[in-house]
Amino acid sequence: MENAKIFITGGAGFIGSYVVEELLAYKPARIIILDNLIRGSLENMQAFINNPVIEFVEGDIRDRELLEKCVAGADYVFHMAALRINSCAANPRDGFEVMLQSTFELAELCLKHKVKKVIYSSSASVYGLAQHFPTPETDNPYDNQTFYGGAKLWGEQLFRSYKFMFGLDYVALRYFNVYGARMDTDGKYTEVMIKWLDCIRDGKAPLIYGDGSTTMDFVYVRDVAKANVAALLAEVTDEAFNVGNCEETSLKQLLHTLLKVNNSTLAPEYREANSVNPVSRRLADNTKAKNFLAFQPSISLEEGLYELSQWYFEKQKIKI
Numbered sequence: 001m002e003n004a005k006i007f008i009t010g011g012a013g014f015i016g017s018y019v020v021e022e023l024l025a026y027k028p029a030r031i032i033i034l035d036n037l038i039r040g041s042l043e044n045m046q047a048f049i050n051n052p053v054i055e056f057v058e059g060d061i062r063d064r065e066l067l068e069k070c071v072a073g074a075d076y077v078f079h080m081a082a083l084r085i086n087s088c089a090a091n092p093r094d095g096f097e098v099m100l101q102s103t104f105e106l107a108e109l110c111l112k113h114k115v116k117k118v119i120y121s122s123s124a125s126v127y128g129l130a131q132h133f134p135t136p137e138t139d140n141p142y143d144n145q146t147f148y149g150g151a152k153l154w155g156e157q158l159f160r161s162y163k164f165m166f167g168l169d170y171v172a173l174r175y176f177n178v179y180g181a182r183m184d185t186d187g188k189y190t191e192v193m194i195k196w197l198d199c200i201r202d203g204k205a206p207l208i209y210g211d212g213s214t215t216m217d218f219v220y221v222r223d224v225a226k227a228n229v230a231a232l233l234a235e236v237t238d239e240a241f242n243v244g245n246c247e248e249t250s251l252k253q254l255l256h257t258l259l260k261v262n263n264s265t266l267a268p269e270y271r272e273a274n275s276v277n278p279v280s281r282r283l284a285d286n287t288k289a290k291n292f293l294a295f296q297p298s299i300s301l302e303e304g305l306y307e308l309s310q311w312y313f314e315k316q317k318i319k320i
């Protein structure tokens, strides 16, 4: 990777900004970030925006000319720009343009400009409610009901076909529930941590909608960034990998740990479930990533929630 030119879409975002930080340690010649800041921010890039290796381009991946300028000369591409699951549901046409059309244009441009490898951010959403727990990559994707999950799966299949037809090397990473400092504070699945942190700050009872038995597999963002770099460095192509923490955590357990790391004695209050969540369980099987990428998550939920809490309270300049 030393002296390589790397292009990253969505590099001003939550996960993307950590991938950039991780990549800088490998001394690339250049990292070009294309982001329209619809969700990403200059604040996320604070640690590296003034580094001479970094070139930040504020713009849209739907702008093909701009996209080509960024891809031209790149050795490696990380494709992370995407709309959130809720945005895709609210505006499927935008979802189509950003997640499908632009990913297609990017694949075409990677081929044209002889990019050596693409690392594609996919999602555990491709499984819908999985068939097996822990879920291996071989579980089928037919239970996904979301536009977002469908778009991520199509992206994987697009790169798969471009490998088959034209030899374009790629790896797809199916992230589970990513959390950590700089995380999204409005997302459907992640906002609960932030809402509870607000309750801890204000000394109010945290609310659990439903019985709190829905489970997720929470993986810390720095581990996800490490998986991205591992996917680039490993001699592997044409494969999709789960990236989770391999721990199934219910909402109830999540709240318990969040209260614990913040030394809070607040008790939760339960409310009737206000939405139907078709995905009641998530648990990754990371065996494949361990074998092919030598990737293993290293940050426990307790450590991660502590770091998240510190960041969130610091951000608000609130002392608890």
Ligand SMILES: NC(=O)c1ccc[n+]([C@@H]2O[C@H](COP(=O)([O-])OP(=O)(O)OC[C@H]3O[C@@H](n4cnc5c(N)ncnc54)[C@H](O)[C@@H]3O)[C@@H](O)[C@H]2O)c1
Pocket (backbone or CB within 6 Å): 009, 010, 011, 012, 013, 014, 015, 016, 034, 035, 036, 037, 038, 039, 040, 041, 059, 060, 061, 062, 079, 080, 081, 082, 083, 084, 098, 121, 122, 123, 124, 174, 175, 176, 177, 178, 179, 184
């Ligand atoms: N956060 C998670 O739990 C999670 C789970 C599975 C998969 N993913 C995937 O990982 C990737 C990164 O996610 P994240 O959590 O960092 O989200 P994020 O929203 O913070 O990052 C996405 C970035 O893409 C940018 N972007 C969106 N549309 C764009 C466009 N048209 N042109 C240019 N830039 C655009 C946004 O401004 C943002 O900075 C995404 O592909 C996402 O789908 C995330």
